[in-house]
Amino acid sequence: MKALNRKLLRDLSRSKAQILSIAAVVACGVASVIAMRSTLDSMQRSSEQYYASSRFPNVFASLRRAPERVAVRISEIDGVAAVETRVAVDALLHVPGLTESATGHFVSVPDVGQPLQSTLYIRRGRFLVPRSDDEVLINEHFAEANRLGPGDTLSAVINGRWRELVVVGVALSPEFVHDAIPSAGLGMFGDSKHTAILWMRRNALGPLYDMDGAFNDVTLLLTSGASEQQVIASLDEILKPYGGGHAYPRKDQLSNNIVSGEIEQLRVFGVAMPVIFLVVAAYLLNIVLSRLVATQREEVAALKAFGYSNSSIAAHFLGYPIAAVIIGSIGGTLLGIWAGAKYTMLYTQFFRFPALEHHTSPWLIVVGVLVSGAAAVVGALSGVRAAVSLPPAEGMRPPAPAVFKRLWMERLGLEGLLSPAMRMIMRNLERRPIRTLASVVGVALAAAILVVGTFGFDSAHYMADTQFTQVAHEDLTVSFSQARPYRAAREVAHIAGVTRVEPYRATPVRIRAGHRSRPIVITGLEPGSELRRIIGRDGQRYLLPASGLVLTSALGEILGVKGGDTVTLEILEKGGRVRREVVAGLADELLGLGGYMRIDALNRMIGEGRVVTGVYLTIAPGMESSVVQRLSELPGVSGSATRRAMLESFNKQIADSLRLTVEIVVSLACVVALGVIYNGIRIALSERSRELASLRVLGFTRREVASLLFGEQAVINVLGTPLGLLMGLGLAYWIVIGFKSELYRFPVVVMPHTYLFAATVILVAGVAAGAMMRRRIYNLDLVSVLKTRE
Numbered sequence: 001m002k003a004l005n006r007k008l009l010r011d012l013s014r015s016k017a018q019i020l021s022i023a024a025v026v027a028c029g030v031a032s033v034i035a036m037r038s039t040l041d042s043m044q045r046s047s048e049q050y051y052a053s054s055r056f057p058n059v060f061a062s063l064r065r066a067p068e069r070v071a072v073r074i075s076e077i078d079g080v081a082a083v084e085t086r087v088a089v090d091a092l093l094h095v096p097g098l099t100e101s102a103t104g105h106f107v108s109v110p111d112v113g114q115p116l117q118s119t120l121y122i123r124r125g126r127f128l129v130p131r132s133d134d135e136v137l138i139n140e141h142f143a144e145a146n147r148l149g150p151g152d153t154l155s156a157v158i159n160g161r162w163r164e165l166v167v168v169g170v171a172l173s174p175e176f177v178h179d180a181i182p183s184a185g186l187g188m189f190g191d192s193k194h195t196a197i198l199w200m201r202r203n204a205l206g207p208l209y210d211m212d213g214a215f216n217d218v219t220l221l222l223t224s225g226a227s228e229q230q231v232i233a234s235l236d237e238i239l240k241p242y243g244g245g246h247a248y249p250r251k252d253q254l255s256n257n258i259v260s261g262e263i264e265q266l267r268v269f270g271v272a273m274p275v276i277f278l279v280v281a282a283y284l285l286n287i288v289l290s291r292l293v294a295t296q297r298e299e300v301a302a303l304k305a306f307g308y309s310n311s312s313i314a315a316h317f318l319g320y321p322i323a324a325v326i327i328g329s330i331g332g333t334l335l336g337i338w339a340g341a342k343y344t345m346l347y348t349q350f351f352r353f354p355a356l357e358h359h360t361s362p363w364l365i366v367v368g369v370l371v372s373g374a375a376a377v378v379g380a381l382s383g384v385r386a387a388v389s390l391p392p393a394e395g396m397r398p399p400a401p402a403v404f405k406r407l408w409m410e411r412l413g414l415e416g417l418l419s420p421a422m423r424m425i426m427r428n429l430e431r432r433p434i435r436t437l438a439s440v441v442g443v444a445l446a447a448a449i450l451v452v453g454t455f456g457f458d459s460a461h462y463m464a465d466t467q468f469t470q471v472a473h474e475d476l477t478v479s480f481s482q483a484r485p486y487r488a489a490r491e492v493a494h495i496a497g498v499t500r501v502e503p504y505r506a507t508p509v510r511i512r513a514g515h516r517s518r519p520i521v522i523t524g525l526e527p528g529s530e531l532r533r534i535i536g537r538d539g540q541r542y543l544l545p546a547s548g549l550v551l552t553s554a555l556g557e558i559l560g561v562k563g564g565d566t567v568t569l570e571i572l573e574k575g576g577r578v579r580r581e582v583v584a585g586l587a588d589e590l591l592g593l594g595g596y597m598r599i600d601a602l603n604r605m606i607g608e609g610r611v612v613t614g615v616y617l618t619i620a621p622g623m624e625s626s627v628v629q630r631l632s633e634l635p636g637v638s639g640s641a642t643r644r645a646m647l648e649s650f651n652k653q654i655a656d657s658l659r660l661t662v663e664i665v666v667s668l669a670c671v672v673a674l675g676v677i678y679n680g681i682r683i684a685l686s687e688r689s690r691e692l693a694s695l696r697v698l699g700f701t702r703r704e705v706a707s708l709l710f711g712e713q714a715v716i717n718v719l720g721t722p723l724g725l726l727m728g729l730g731l732a733y734w735i736v737i738g739f740k741s742e743l744y745r746f747p748v749v750v751m752p753h754t755y756l757f758a759a760t761v762i763l764v765a766g767v768a769a770g771a772m773m774r775r776r777i778y779n780l781d782l783v784s785v786l787k788t789r790e
Contacts, residue, residue: 030332036270064243079226125150125169282379289383443720451728453665497623548584
């Protein structure tokens with residue numbers, strides 16, 4: 001074995017605790033790369049394979065009613081490979097064991113066989129037999145939430161008539177990988193217990209809604225290279241006379257949009273978190289290797305004097321980061337594979353694919369190791385450069401004695417505020433301002449990771465609080481199958497137990513500003529509505545003006561409009577009738593793209609009398625079940641959703657989805673915090689061992705000597721922690737910028753308890769590092785330390 005290799009092994013053995021702490025930080029970086037990217041790859045591969053095998057449509061469109069012959073015209077559009085028409089309606093469900101009603105989204109399948117598009121995957125049971133009148137398939141989320149399976153029955157109010165239905169199978173569909181449905185009004189907030197997707201034979205479902213020989217929903221598959229925009233434009237023109245005109249591509253389909261948004265979050269986190277961990281690892285290697293070179297000046301000079309080349313010395317000192325990377329990569333790979341499998345398993349609870357299996361590509365492991373190695377080498381370059389550039393004669397001389405001067409507090413005449421021990425601590429910190437700053441930044445990075453790892457809980461709960469306690473004040477939202485006269489709201493108000501009713505009117509439109517356009521829903525609310533408010537992300541309430549349109553700020557940004565501008569609205573349910581409206585203002589809402597008007601102004605714009613499409617209502621305590629029962633008997637009621645159930649569902653989703661992320665990230669952050677602080681104390685002890693031993697000889701006790709070293713690190717922690725909290729907030733903003741979704745705007749909210757948690761972890765890490773170093777400080781070898789080096 002070469003002499004340099006033996007020296008490297010001896011140095012690694014003496015510094016094994018430091019090398020292992022750095023390897024642990026490297027392992028965090030490798031694990032975050034592998035866990036995030038392998039989960040991302042698994043999600044992408046599963047969705048792509050499922051969409052391809054099930055013939056997931058490229059274009060979707062809903063309309064009021066069109067005869068089947070219109071499908072022939074649609075098939076003649078240039079670029080259309082296949083057309084499938086169907087019936088899609090909503091209805092109230094009564095489920096055994098469920099006190100509240102549920103909303104069922106019924107989708108027809110052909111009279112014989114499987115759909116040609118969005119083929120169903122039967123998880124349990126069997127497929128529907130031909131010409132079955134009462135058989136249904138239900139989605140897996142709903143089946144599991146309500147413990148339903150083949151052979152169970154449920155009731156539905158289909159077009160005002162009770163219908164007993166038999167569940168014959170549990171199915172999956174590429175259109176409902178996530179179980180949110182637009183008509184439920186939940187957007188990204190699915191409620192598996194109260195929202196069902198049901199499939200029936202078309203010859204059974206169609207006649208119930210006067211759709212025999214007609215359809216109100218159509219999907220398209222396109223040929224390779226077809227222009228999606230041109231196909232949608234042509235389809236809208238054909239469907240406008242039938243209440244259509246708002247076709248949309250696959251990327252805007254709700255379930256796929258949610259899946260794509262989650263994949264995008266994984267992509268952003270898969271970049272952000274490894275970068276932060278590897279920056280910390282590079283920082284630690286920089287500090288440790290620079291200190292090692294400084295303490296081995298004579299050895300480096302002797303090696304050069306004996307003829308060792310600069311390249312040999314550089315390779316020798318690069319052995320330290322390489323050792324940390326090798327050890328960290330082994331542990332990080334195993335941890336990353338385990339964490340990736342846990343993440344993938346978590347996603348199976350929210351996204352239902354026929355198969356969502358975790359897979360870690362060998363190339364991903366190679367990339368993770370190479371990236372970590374590159375970060376380590378970059379961190380070590382400063383120390384290697386110092387060793388290579390050190391002249392032998394310079395290295396033989398002892399370093400110049402430190403220059404001390406009065407503290408800035410002493411220069412201000414405030415020295416009486418500090419004890420002698422504190423003045424010694426402050427002088428040492430002031431003597432090396434760059435090193436002190438680097439140590440403060442190291443602690444700050446550890447605190448920042450803790451903030452970044454936990455702020456998601458705060459932001460998610462803020463979104464829930466805004467949506468379910470500030471925006472929504474109703475107990476129940478009731479939707480009608482079609483626009484109904486205003487007296488329908490009065491009928492609901494007369495139900496025993498209903499304490500307040502506010503009607504609303506929702507209509508689909510295509511909004512245009514110049515060459516930009518978006519299909520949206522405009523919601524008409526009562527003046528001064530109290531049960532449904534417009535609340536911005538800052539908590540500000542927006543009141544609807546007597547005239548004009550209030551848009552969400554995200555929509556205003558997409559269209560490039562502001563208050564006072566005029567936009568064009570195509571009223572889709574009226575065959576594309578065009579109206580122009582002034583944008584009265586922009587509301588910085590957290591969810592979705594949409595617009596608001598007063599309900600009377602919206603009805604005037606559409607050209608109808610006083611009609612409503614649903615109501616918000618409050619219910620007296622203990623009367624919810626009877627109210628829901630009475631609502632199911634009213635004609636035209638197609639669905640209902642309780643605010644309480646939605647909030648419970650959301651909280652469960654957030655708790656399940658974020659808990660694992662927070663646990664893993666916080667655990668890794670704790671490792672980083674301990675590694676940073678331990679190395680800070682260890683390096684300080686190596687540099688000041690002679691000084692501390694001298695104090696022991698002069699009569700200082702072990703406790704007093706230790707307090708000097710620990711006090712110095714305590715000052716660094718006190719300075720670094722608040723800086724880290726601010727850095728964490730900044731990193732949170734940076735990460736959120738990468739989350740671009742039209743479904744929601746993720747706010748940056750960091751609650752005081754999150755800052756307190758991060759500060760507490762830094763404090764505990766400092767105490768733990770001090771406990772680890774206590775024995776080494778107490779057992780200083782005074783004789784060997786005080787020997788004069790020649």
